[in-house]
Amino acid sequence: MEMDMDMDMVQLNMDIQMKRMQVRSVESQRWQEHEHIPLTSLHHSHATKPNSGRRGKSVHARASLWDSIRAGLLKSSPATLADPKPSDEDEEEELQSEEVILLEKVQTDGTVERIVFDSGADVDVSDLELLCDKVGWPRRPPAKVKAALRNSYMVASLHLHRQLPLSEKNNDGGNKRELIGLARATSDHAFNATIWDVLIDPMYQGQGLGKALVEQMVRALLRRDIGNITLFADAQVVDFYKGLGFEADPEGIKGMFWYPRF
């Protein structure tokens, strides 16, 4: 059995350390009106959300991931695949929600507006439909969209959160959130990921949010050790992605489509 796991173990250790880091709570920040926080000083928040089934796991649960990986190393791996069922426990830990606050603005009345990136938020299909309308994309059958999201490896979203002043103490109770950006990736969960459907609400374009969305998504994919991150870019956005570290026709590789309807 190949024991070339050292790099994986180092990376896993780093991931766990990062998730255990204490996060500055927003309340401890100065409540002064400012334009925006520069994107270089991003916060990582791993706040648990009450209405999510998948998230909110304790530190103890994360420790068990480490144990199970270690236990797996001591077993010899079979040459053939006997059990086709994936180990859901390990995967669920990997797909923890990762929130990053991209922009923050305090209004004069005390309303706090935040634009938050999340690699694991639940995206409402009707919210997505509205967003597609705004960018001028044709609507697709909701049931199919729901299935596509469910079958995607990662659905990264940008939400505008509005925290009203009266419910300041009750963080989640007074929160309104609006979907303003989305990108999703399909993947084999190991080697390759392909990014699809990158969209930003036109009202919020021109602020660098598209770049932030893709950049954060790439980081999230790299943290999961996906080595090959790919996409297909319309001609007019090739430069946009080049600026984010993507290379067109890498090593002369060409993108090909089957009977494209163009």
Place this chain on the structure above:
Amino acid sequence: MRISSKRRASSVSEAFGVTESGLFSLSNDELLSRGFELHSSYEGIDLDQLNSLFLKVGFPRRKKEKLTRALQHTLSLFWLRDVKSDQMIAFARATGDNVFNAIIWDVVVDPSYQGAGLGKAVMERLMADLVKRGISNIALYAESNVVGFYRPLGFVSDPDGIRAMAYSRKRR
């Protein structure tokens, strides 16, 4: 009636129907009579054999744990086993969201068995399976020397100026 794959299909169902007869360049029976057994699941895949097949065509050897995970999260895959040598000699798989988009990866044929239509055989079956699921956007990334292999199967490179892109850590 055999449908020529060179002609642009006016509908996906016309290009690949549900039944097999007259559909594939080589039928399952024809493959078997030539000594090749077709498989469409990852049950019975020997990871060592898969890795050595990858190595034969210049792909890197992959860690078994990762390979297992990749295959478990693959939508569809087809492979051929040479009955006499008991070796895996052709392979192809596709990932995607099972609704809108699919990407084909790791299409390989053992160099000793190339030129016999075996790559086409696994590709045709993979395409038929994806089309049967209603997936209309099927794409892949082709090295420059195999673009000519995919074209007769109905693939077009850079349609409408769309470009394949990959994240490169060097550029950051």
